[in-house]
Amino acid sequence: MSLPHAILTALLEKPSSGLELTRRFDKSIGYFWSATHQQIYRELGKLEAEGLIRALPSEQPARGQKKAYEVLPAGRDELARWTAASQDPKPHRDVMLLRLRAAAVVGTEGLEADLRRHRELHERQLEKYREIERRDFPPGKDGPEDRLRHLVLRAGIDLETFWTQWLDHALAEFAGLPDAGERPDARKG
Amino acid sequence: MSLPHAILTALLEKPSSGLELTRRFDKSIGYFWSATHQQIYRELGKLEAEGLIRALPSEQPARGQKKAYEVLPAGRDELARWTAASQDPKPHRDVMLLRLRAAAVVGTEGLEADLRRHRELHERQLEKYREIERRDFPPGKDGPEDRLRHLVLRAGIDLETFWTQWLDHALAEFAGLPDAGERPDARKG
DNA sequence: CACGCTTATGCAACTAGTTGCATAAAGCCG
DNA sequence: CGGCTTTATGCAACTAGTTGCATAAGCGTG
Numbered sequence: 001m002s003l004p005h006a007i008l009t010a011l012l013e014k015p016s017s018g019l020e021l022t023r024r025f026d027k028s029i030g031y032f033w034s035a036t037h038q039q040i041y042r043e044l045g046k047l048e049a050e051g052l053i054r055a056l057p058s059e060q061p062a063r064g065q066k067k068a069y070e071v072l073p074a075g076r077d078e079l080a081r082w083t084a085a086s087q088d089p090k091p092h093r094d095v096m097l098l099r100l101r102a103a104a105v106v107g108t109e110g111l112e113a114d115l116r117r118h119r120e121l122h123e124r125q126l127e128k129y130r131e132i133e134r135r136d137f138p139p140g141k142d143g144p145e146d147r148l149r150h151l152v153l154r155a156g157i158d159l160e161t162f163w164t165q166w167l168d169h170a171l172a173e174f175a176g177l178p179d180a181g182e183r184p185d186a187r188k189g
Numbered sequence: 190m191s192l193p194h195a196i197l198t199a200l201l202e203k204p205s206s207g208l209e210l211t212r213r214f215d216k217s218i219g220y221f222w223s224a225t226h227q228q229i230y231r232e233l234g235k236l237e238a239e240g241l242i243r244a245l246p247s248e249q250p251a252r253g254q255k256k257a258y259e260v261l262p263a264g265r266d267e268l269a270r271w272t273a274a275s276q277d278p279k280p281h282r283d284v285m286l287l288r289l290r291a292a293a294v295v296g297t298e299g300l301e302a303d304l305r306r307h308r309e310l311h312e313r314q315l316e317k318y319r320e321i322e323r324r325d326f327p328p329g330k331d332g333p334e335d336r337l338r339h340l341v342l343r344a345g346i347d348l349e350t351f352w353t354q355w356l357d358h359a360l361a362e363f364a365g366l367p368d369a370g371e372r373p374d375a376r377k378g
Numbered sequence: 379c380a381c382g383c384t385t386a387t388g389c390a391a392c393t394a395g396t397t398g399c400a401t402a403a404a405g406c407c408g
Numbered sequence: 409c410g411g412c413t414t415t416a417t418g419c420a421a422c423t424a425g426t427t428g429c430a431t432a433a434g435c436g437t438g
Contacts, residue, residue, distance in 0.1 A: 002284050003424080009291040019386055033287050034280040039425065041388060066386070076295060083291045084299025087284060089307055091223040092348075095191050095276055097341050098222050102198040102272045104337035106265060110273025118278055144366050148293035151362050152286050155355055159281075162351055166344055173340050177333050192394080208416050228395065230418060255416070385434075396423070404415075 004043055006033045008052065008071055008079040015056060015070040018044055031129075031156055044069060052078055100170070112174050119167040126160035129153060193232050195222045197241065197260055197268040204245060204259040207233055220318075220345055233258060241267055289359070301363050308356040315349035318342060 010021055010029055021044075022037040024030075035043075047053045052075030056068040071079075096118060103111050137150045199210055199218050210233075211226040213219075224232075236242045241264030245257040260268075285307060292300050326339045 001423085002282070002287055005291060006287055009287070009294055012294045017386080018388090022386095029287075029290065030280065032281065032283045034282065036426065037386090038388075038427085041386095045388090079291055080295040080298070083288045083295055086303045086306065087288075089310060090284065091219065092221065092281065093191070093223065094221045094344075095279065097344055098191055098195055098198070098218075099272045099276075100337055100341050101218065102194060102268055104334045105198055105201045106269040106272055108337070109269070114275045117275065121278060145293045147362055147366070148289055148297070151359055152289050154358075155283075155286055158351070158355060162347070166347060169343075170340055173336055177336070190393085206416080207418090211416095225396065226416090227397085227418075230416095234418090379438105381437090383435085385432100387431080387433105389428105389430075391427085391429105393426070394424080397421085398419105399421105400419075401417080402415100403417105404413100406413080407411095408409105 002033060003035055003039060004047055004052075005079055005082050006035070007040065007043055007047065008075050011053060011069055011071045012076065012079070015068050017066040017068045019066070020068075028132075032152070047075065108174065108177065112171070115167055115171055115174065119164060119171070122160050122163040122167065126157060126164060129157045129160060133157065191222060192224055192228060193236055193241075194268055194271050195224070196229065196232055196236065197264050200242060200258055200260045201265065201268070204257050206255040206257045208255070209257075217321075221341070236264065297363065297366065301360065304356055304360055304363070308353060308360070311349050311352045311356065315346065315353060318346045318349060322346065 006025075006029055007021065010016065010024055014024075016024065018037065018041045021040050022035075025033075025035050025040065044053070048055065048069070051072060053069045053071050056070055096115075099111060099114075133150075133153055137146065137153070142150075195214075195218055196210065199205065199213055203213075205213065207226065207230045210229050211224075214222075214224050214229065233242070237244065237258070240261060242258045242260050245259055285304075288300060288303075322339075322342055326335065326342070331339075
């Protein structure tokens with residue numbers, strides 16, 4: 001149940017319409033909590049019905065019209081409550097690790113190319129994060145809010161660095177594997 | 190659509206009943222692809238209907254009876270196909286990072302304790318992985334399959350190490366924040 | 379102004395994963 | 409044997425997230 005809280009956070013940072021939120025999810029909050037525009041519109045409707053946000057009155061709500069929302073005090077309270085509440089970490093799911101484990105049984109054929117491609121994608125994401133860091137956190141911009149937001153961005157940077165290095169390691173391991181790329185025991189069953 | 194492939198991998202490593210699979214998911218494959226027993230039973234039914242696995246004939250299938258499955262050639266082919274097919278990495282979702290971002294807006298009150306708790310959980314998981322590494326990958330056990338499986342385990346070890354360190358970093362950052370644990374601008378709205 | 383393109387909002391149907399509970403056999407124990 | 413616990417399988421209902429499509433206003437252009 002994190003999407004409503006992601007939206008509340010984004011709206012507190014800046015009141016926005018559904019589409020604006022969607023765009024901001026695509027390039028900031030979405031890096032660790034992605035959402036499609038349909039999820040966002042649906043959730044905005046629910047949050048409004050619950051009285052946690054409201055549509056800004058200025059622009060009349062009509063189809064094809066921007067409809068911006070702002071957070072109400074009840075919404076801020078709910079977000080504060082949720083932020084402080086203890087939560088167990090959810091197990092992460094990682095398809096690539098699953099594929100590697102499968103490859104140990106059915107052979108590595110075809111996997112190396114995708115490993116290489118993922119390495120490039122992670123490196124590109126890393127460069128994007130570094131760009132954001134340069135833009136949003138120049139030396140000196142270190143108030144308490146900045147430090148927290150910077151901390152979160154650092155997690156993104158460090159994670160992409162981690163995966164880039166790990167994939168290098170995996171590729172090196174692949175290079176040391178028997179030539180054909182097919183495990184010796186593959187298809188024996 | 191990874192759960193069926195996770196199950197195929199597990200069954201190729203060793204034919205098992207639903208409950209055995211559930212247990213193995215809890216302590217091995219589940220570290221990067223978790224599943225409940227209901228998911229597993231449902232998926233076993235589907236895989237059998239599709240002709241990718243079959244119930245081992247030995248023990249008659251009755252309620253309260255173990256019913257073990259093995260992978261059929263079509264299942265192995267499907268798994269090999271899936272393993273080799275290119276897939277885009279899915280964006281990871283991380284609630285803790287979201288909470289930190291929210292804390293930049295509504296205040297950090299109550300968060301530090303959970304940060305500390307998560308640190309301990311990650312450290313405990315790390316110790317568990319290291320135990321598995323000692324048990325399953327003693328020096329010398331380095332055939333091609335071992336090396337791939339070890340690679341996957343190393344990802345788990347390195348990730349837990351990463352999070353332990355990152356949480357240390359986050360806690361150090363918290364220590365440097367204004368005393369009360371509440372952001373200056375919190376509740377100003 | 380008629381056409382097509384972009385912006386913006388939204389419904390419906392689907393897939394995946396979770397939670398709560400039901401059922402039944404097997405083993406233990408007084 | 410009668411009740412209790414553990415093992416094992418499974419259904420039903422629910423929540424969360426995804427995909428495909430519909431609708432309509434605004435804007436540019438021949």
